[in-house]
Amino acid sequence: MDKPVTTLKPNTSSKKQILPPSASRWHWALLVAGLLVIAVHFALRWLALPQIYTVATADIPLLIVIVMGGVPIVLQILLRLIRGDFGADLLAALALVTGAWLGEYLAAVLIILMLAGGKALEAYAMRKASSVLLALSERMPSSAHRRQGDKSEEIALSDIAIGDEIVVFPHETAPVDGTVIDGQGSMDESYLTGEPYSVAKAPGASVLSGAINGEAVLVIRAEKLAHDSRYAQIMEVMQEAEQKRPTMRRIGDQIGAVFAPIALICAIAAWYFTGDSTRFLAVLVVATPCPLLIAIPITLISAISMAARQGIIIKDPTVLERLPTCRTAIFDKTGTLTYGKPELTDILCAQGFERTAILTSAASLERYSKHPLAQAIMQAAQKEKLLLTEAARVSEKPGQGLTGVVAEHEIRVTHRKKLLQTTPDIISILPPTAPGLECIIMQDGQYAATFHFRDAPRSDGKLFIGHLAPSHHFSKVMLVSGDRDSEVTYLANLLGIKETLASQSPEQKVAIVRAETAKAPTLFMGDGINDAPALASATVGIAFGQHSSVTAEAAGAVIMENSLAKVDELIHISTAMRRIVLESAIGGMAFSLIAMGFAAGGFITPVMGALLQEVVDVLAIANALRMSLGNSVKIDLNDRKAG
Numbered sequence: 001m002d003k004p005v006t007t008l009k010p011n012t013s014s015k016k017q018i019l020p021p022s023a024s025r026w027h028w029a030l031l032v033a034g035l036l037v038i039a040v041h042f043a044l045r046w047l048a049l050p051q052i053y054t055v056a057t058a059d060i061p062l063l064i065v066i067v068m069g070g071v072p073i074v075l076q077i078l079l080r081l082i083r084g085d086f087g088a089d090l091l092a093a094l095a096l097v098t099g100a101w102l103g104e105y106l107a108a109v110l111i112i113l114m115l116a117g118g119k120a121l122e123a124y125a126m127r128k129a130s131s132v133l134l135a136l137s138e139r140m141p142s143s144a145h146r147r148q149g150d151k152s153e154e155i156a157l158s159d160i161a162i163g164d165e166i167v168v169f170p171h172e173t174a175p176v177d178g179t180v181i182d183g184q185g186s187m188d189e190s191y192l193t194g195e196p197y198s199v200a201k202a203p204g205a206s207v208l209s210g211a212i213n214g215e216a217v218l219v220i221r222a223e224k225l226a227h228d229s230r231y232a233q234i235m236e237v238m239q240e241a242e243q244k245r246p247t248m249r250r251i252g253d254q255i256g257a258v259f260a261p262i263a264l265i266c267a268i269a270a271w272y273f274t275g276d277s278t279r280f281l282a283v284l285v286v287a288t289p290c291p292l293l294i295a296i297p298i299t300l301i302s303a304i305s306m307a308a309r310q311g312i313i314i315k316d317p318t319v320l321e322r323l324p325t326c327r328t329a330i331f332d333k334t335g336t337l338t339y340g341k342p343e344l345t346d347i348l349c350a351q352g353f354e355r356t357a358i359l360t361s362a363a364s365l366e367r368y369s370k371h372p373l374a375q376a377i378m379q380a381a382q383k384e385k386l387l388l389t390e391a392a393r394v395s396e397k398p399g400q401g402l403t404g405v406v407a408e409h410e411i412r413v414t415h416r417k418k419l420l421q422t423t424p425d426i427i428s429i430l431p432p433t434a435p436g437l438e439c440i441i442m443q444d445g446q447y448a449a450t451f452h453f454r455d456a457p458r459s460d461g462k463l464f465i466g467h468l469a470p471s472h473h474f475s476k477v478m479l480v481s482g483d484r485d486s487e488v489t490y491l492a493n494l495l496g497i498k499e500t501l502a503s504q505s506p507e508q509k510v511a512i513v514r515a516e517t518a519k520a521p522t523l524f525m526g527d528g529i530n531d532a533p534a535l536a537s538a539t540v541g542i543a544f545g546q547h548s549s550v551t552a553e554a555a556g557a558v559i560m561e562n563s564l565a566k567v568d569e570l571i572h573i574s575t576a577m578r579r580i581v582l583e584s585a586i587g588g589m590a591f592s593l594i595a596m597g598f599a600a601g602g603f604i605t606p607v608m609g610a611l612l613q614e615v616v617d618v619l620a621i622a623n624a625l626r627m628s629l630g631n632s633v634k635i636d637l638n639d640r641k642a643g
Contacts, residue, residue, distance in 0.1 A: 095284035110610030178220035185216030204394025263287030270600035285609035286595035295584030319556035332526035333481035342453035
């Protein structure tokens with residue numbers, strides 16, 4: 001097979017979707033032009049050459065910027081007003097028009113610089129805060145290798161069709177979701193699962209887009225188009241999170257809409273009682289609460305970026321606003337308060353089948369599966385130092401169990417309910433049900449063994465549950481599960497949860513969550529599969545993403561690494577974001593109110609007010625970027641562990 005060059009270029013099309021729009025370049029250009037024009041204006045004044053200097057001559061560069069830059073800005077704001085969007089930048093537009101009308105051209109240009117500079121700095125800060133998403137986009141290749149006979153050709157990702165045979169060379173990234181049809185090796189899927197180990201791959205095993213291949217060449221059959229694959233879906237979720245207009249931003253606009261008429265009344269009063277029109281202009285200039293409008297989106301993106309670095313995907317930005325207000329926590333059991341990694345506790349073999357042989361066959365097959373019980377079987381085989389054999393014709397269809405050929409025997413790993421649907425007579429030879437989980441092993445169509453499992457509670461579960469009330473002000477914690485009452489009660493006693501509800505269907509979970517949400521803001525946490533309706537019904541829904549699709553619309557946030565410490569990190573990120581937003585909002589409003597008083601008293605000129613606003617804008621942006629500059633999240637759960 002001819003091996004083409006394996007160096008892949010970043011997906012530039014993805015990056016274009018993430019970076020700030022070209023409009024921000026216009027703001028940067030306007031900012032630079034304005035600064036140059038101001039320099040020319042002062043140069044003409046200071047040089048005062050008789051042959052070229054007049055006041056009108058010095059103002060010409062300023063008028064050019066006002067016409068070229070100010071008119072488009074005012075028109076944009078007017079269009080927003082027509083749509084009913086009354087924001088704080090209305091004050092800036094009035095100040096700009098007033099400055100031009102009163103002949104305060106320098107002040108008008110400074111207002112333009114204030115608006116353009118704010119937008120340009122916001123775009124830069126957005127880019128800075130979005131660095132994690134940009135790095136994520138660069139991970140995905142822009143091309144793939146399609147096998148045609150005994151050769152391969154390099155094609156664009158968009159040209160991949162379902163059924164194409166795609167060659168993935170060593171250390172390359174899988175471009176699409178697919179199934180291995182040739183080759184044996186391993187892939188690193190830690191970007192998605194949070195697990196630090198590689199997953200073995202053989203014919204029949206599934207492959208996720210974005211997984212990094214190991215040392216062997218693998219050929220996969222594309223099962224999805226590139227834009228439908230798992231990695232593309234993660235990218236889409238991240239992009240939607242950045243583009244979604246959150247409630248907190250709307251609150252900022254609402255505050256601006258209330259503040260604008262107050263500032264306008266103050267400006268009119270200053271003009272009326274003093275007869276000085278420049279005071280009217282000065283009040284309008286300093287009244288624009290730019291820190292409030294700029295800091296909110298930057299802080300939001302910074303929080304999303306920090307969460308992404310911690311393995312947390314924020315699908316709905318309003319989660320960051322609502323999570324600190326939650327007072328009731330409802331948890332699912334399996335995979336949430338337990339590891340979702342059961343341990344094999346017992347093997348009951350049918351007559352004529354030997355325990356070691358059955359465990360060897362099951363483990364040889366299960367190493368190609370992502371089912372939660374697969375790892376338990378593998379660990380049991382490793383503990384007994386069993387030598388695994390190769391498996392062929394591996395297949396794992398949802399709800400159908402795992403099948404394959406091991407040592408010339410057809411092995412099937414399934415569950416009791418499914419088996420009884422197809423072979424009801426087999427119930428006579430099956431052992432009675434027992435507490436915990438189980439799976440049934442069939443060999444060549446005959447019942448071979450029953451494996452029993454127990455899902456261990458998370459080691460930090462008790463600490464996590466115990467710290468919710470004192471550290472995060474949760475007043476109620478509930479465990480709601482579809483498992484049997486004995487299992488739920490056993491886990492609740494270990495973790496210190498007093499309120500439990502067992503054997504609950506998805507419909508019943510929804511009713512419970514809705515009832516609790518009606519009483520107080522409620523957090524629901526589940527695995528994102530059967531709990532999707534409950535996740536959607538809660539004030540905040542958080543899903544563990546290892547065994548669920550991150551594009552499910554149910555959860556507002558997805559924890560990619562199954563760890564309760566990550567939930568604590570998310571709570572702290574949302575709390576920090578809320579605090580920074582309030583700091584910027586209150587600080588900006590307080591500055592505007594104080595400055596309005598000084599401007600009304602004639603102590604601040606329009607030019608001074610515009611310069612002060614620029615300084616405050618920079619401070620607000622620096623404050624908003626604090627989260628994106630941090631590398632880690634300090635959580636109190638670790639402090640309790642240390643204690």
